[in-house]
Amino acid sequence: MQNVWSIAGRSIAVSSLALALAACQSMRGPEPVVQTNIPESYTASAAGTSVAEQGYKDFFADQRLVQVLDLALANNRDLRTAALNIDRAQQQYQITANGQLPMIGASGGVLRQDTLNTTKPITSYNVGLGVTAYELDFWGRVRSLKDNALDSYxxxxxxxxxxxxxxxxxxxxxxxxxAYANANLKLADQTLKAQLESYNLNKKRFDVGIDSEVPVRQAQISVETARNDVANYKTQIAQAQNLLNLLVGQQVPANLLPAQRVNRITATNTIGSGIPSDLLNNRPDVRAAEYKLSAAGANIGAAKARLFPTISLTGSAGYASTDLGDLFKSGNFVWSAGPSLDIPIFDWGTRQANIKVSETDQKIALSDYEKSVQSAFREVNDALAVRQNIGDRIAAQRRLVDATNTTYKLSNARFRAGIDSYLTVLDAQRASYAAEQGLLLLEQANLNNQVELYKTLGGGIKANSSDAVQYQPSTTERKAAATK
Known part of the structure; x- marks a missing residue:
């Protein structure tokens, strides 16, 4: 028995040495150099800290919208699927991490057999515990797979x-x-009423023989055009509500829907953009690309480790006997232990090809990461470019609305006084209506731009500005920090 424990002790020592060596070995190569080639500042940057630091409950001013956002975060199916993908990736990581630990299982069996040396069949019983094919990770293959799973998670x-x-x-x-589909509907309704009044006036003038039928038909054209717009905006309202219900994942309560034009979307007076380097922290799509780049590096380590011998350890200990009543007596203790070795000799270049594939995957991940940074920078610049000029455009459009409205009033007065023809009124009315529609379009674009800028800068992760968001470092960052 002393011999047995001596051999077992040496096996434990060898295994411990193997684990110690495994902790020091890594086939992972040097990390690639990232070249995003983006300027140090935006082309039209807004002063101040990035607005992405604000929680969405602090950024959005209308509490009805905040409540709708809360409903969406709780019920949206795409977000629910994304959360389930996280659970799946977490379990996959746990499975891969377990590969670094020996798998121990219990076994038991009954075997009845007939042999040439016996006159009758023999029954044997066995129970025990065993380690099944535990890989001694000398070259870091299992650890590299674990790093890949962590980065993927x-x-x-x-x-x-x-x-x-x-x-x-x-x-x-x-x-x-x-909200703005409703505002356009109200404008179309007001225009339709004005057009009907003009139509009725022209029809009376025609009936009494003052004017020809031409002004009547011109007014009728304007009336039918306005009716078409009313029907169109009603359709847009229904479609906008359908989209909102889909995004929220349920029927949005009527009291949370804006019944009129929204004048202000955010309580923030100045929307700060910060500096481009903030995007690396605030944009989760950029971080995801960075994690994928790190995961590709871990795959190279696993592929390189396959060039070297794989050593696995198996062993078992338990009891065996031909008599069930004597199974657990001390003399029936049995054990076995032994390594298995897989040495690559000639595989037609398959392992080398796998390394090349992994290295190519890393180059692709590097290109994707650089493009994600450049795309994020471009999206912010586009939003800032709109922001830089939208105020001047809205001011000019409001002056245009004032001018066209005044022209319409004057033309209508001159027509009623018999000085000008109805064609002048018609042109002025169309110009006024188009100017009002253009103003609504620009006001909506202004509010959409504020939302877009908040989104492109990476805002929306936090509910409140005081909330803390912590991001886990990639395995590349962890290894770099460990070597410092």
Whole structure:
């Protein structure tokens, strides 16, 4: 028995040495150099800290919209799927991490057999515990697979955050679209009433022989055009509500829907953009690309480790006997232990090809990461470009509305006084209506731009500005920090 424990002790020592060596070995190569080639500032940057630091409950001014956003975050199916993907990735990581630990299982059996040396069949019984094919990770293959699984999990979590940011932006803009469809409907209704009054006036003038039928038909054209617009905006209202219900994941209560034009979407007077480097922290899609780049590096380590011998350890200990009543007596203790070795000799270049594939995947991930940074920078710049000029456009459009409204009033007065023809009134009315529609369009674009800027800067992860958001470092960052 002393011999047995001596051998077992040496096996434990060998295993411990193997684990110690495994902790020091890694086939992972140097990390690639990232070249995003973006300027250090935006082309039209707004002063101040990035508005992405604000929670959505602090950024959006209308409490009805905040309640709609809360409903969407609780019920949206895309967000729910993204959360389930996180759970799946977490379990996959746990499965991969368990590969670093020996798997111990219990076994038992009854065997009845007939042999040449016996006159009757023999029954044997056995029970025991065993370690099944535990790989001694000398070259870090299992650890590299674990790193890949961890980075994939973190990328999935970041993808969920990106889905939340996109959802908040979509819900806010759909809510605004519903509000401005209602505003356009009211404008079309007002225009229709004015057109009907003009039509009735022209018809009376025709009936008494003052004017020809031409002004009547011109007024009728305007009336039918306005009726078409009314029907169109009613359709847009229904479609906007349908989209909002889909995004929220349920029927939005009527008291949370804006019945008229929204003048202000955010309580923030100045929307700060921060600096481009903030995007690396605030944009979850950029972080997801970074995690995927790190995961690709871990795959290279696993592929390189396959070039070297794989050593697995199996063993068992238990009791065996031909008599069930004597099974657990001390003399029936049995054990076995032994390594297995897989040495690559000639595989037609398959392992080398796998390394090349992994290295190519890393280059693709690097390109994707650089593009994600550049795309984020461009989206912010586009939003800031709109923001820089939208105020001047709205001011000019309001002056245009005032001018066309005044022209319409004067033309209508001159027509009623018999000085001008109805054609002048018609042109002035069309110009006034178009100017009013253009103003609504610009006001909606202004509010949408504020939402877009908040979204492109990475806002929407936090509910309140005081909430803390912590991001887990990738395995690349962890290894870099460990070597410092």
């Amino acid at each position: 973190l990328a999935t979590a970041s993808a969920r955050d990106a889905t939340q940011i996109a959802l908040i932006g979509q819900v806010a803009q759909a809510w605004l679209n519903y």
